[in-house]
Amino acid sequence: MDKKFSFVIATPLKDSRTKVGLDIGHALARDGHKVRYFDYDKRPFPLNLYPKPLRNENYENKYHYAVNQTLISGCRKYKPDFLLIVKGVQIYPETIKLISSMGVTTVGYWIDDPLDHERSMVNAPSYDIYLTNCSKTLGSYKEQGLTNVHHLPSAVNTAHFSRTKVRKRYDISFLGTHSAYREEMLSQLEVNGLHIFGPGWQKNSSISQWHKNDNIDSVQLHPGAFGRHTNLVFNQSKVNLNIHNWFGKGHAMNLRLYEVPAAGGFLLTDWVEEIDKYFEQDKHVVCFKSVEEMNEKAKFYVNNDQARNTIADAGYEHVLKHHSYDARIRDLINIITG
Secondary structure, three states, rough: OOOEEHHHHHHHOOOOOOOOOHHHHHHHHOOOOEEEOOOOOOOOOHHHOOOOHHOHHHHHHHHHHHHHHHHHHHHHHHHEEEEEEOOOOOOOOOOOOOOOHHOEEEEEEEEOOOOOHHHHHHHHHOOOOEOOOOOOHHHHHHHHHOEEEEOOOOOOOOOOOOOOOOOEEEEEEEOOOOOHHHHHHHOOOOOOEEEEEOOOOOHHHHHOOOOHHHHHOOOEEEOOOOOOOHHHHHHHEEEEOOOOOOOOOOOOOOOOHHHHHHOOOOOEEEEOOOOHHHHOEEEOOOEOOOOOHHHHHHHHHHOOOOHHHHHHHHHHHHHHHHHHHHHHHHHHHHHHHH
């Protein structure tokens, strides 16, 4: 029988910004490990009573100090084998080092490489073990003398994404936050019937200036899709288009690589280096490296149900087997106990 461990996981519990800590914790608990959570976004009494206009720098300092003291007390009380902190920029380096001195192995997981890499480089040295979602950034950590840094890719919570038998409402859809780079790419799409879901598009995009062809009339903007609606959009779309927000220069996969196949959807994505390590192109997902290739493949798969469904089926089986959180925690345990 595999040895089981105790964890304190420091992560937001209510904020929608990230559920990674909860997803990891639930998978660890299913595997028999003991898990407690610490919400570093929760403001303790009486600080939680302060109205937002009064939350100045002095208030924030008091809040951060209280959070750090509570985390120290919790680790001293429960004596976990591991403290796993997801991002956690509110946690002081001194706090992490003190908890480590108690015999608790401290593990940091930075989930925003490469976009937020500079803050991660400040964060990393305090931990016994450090994890990043982007394999390409490992070199920059090692250049700073950080040797115990490992790559742990993202994963998908299969309780939130699943196949649903619904009719296809959208020929091609994009789900994601607006950015100038994403708008530049989508403005060159030559496929009718594009549906865009996500925050920022209605306010920031200049759709009226997009196409020199007639496709502009077929672009429809929708509010952001969240929770079950996300899964529904993936199922209702013939082609789910993914554009990473790395401005064409990134290496790490975003969550769409896992979520769309887990929903049984077909994914057409811009290529990043990590894809070839974890997926087989044209078997699990389809990639493009240029606007021309994006248009060529989008047109083909919108109009070829059998080819599209074959890839969607293979991607679904692959992600459920290799990229669920239940699978990912095996990698986590191997890293932190190796």
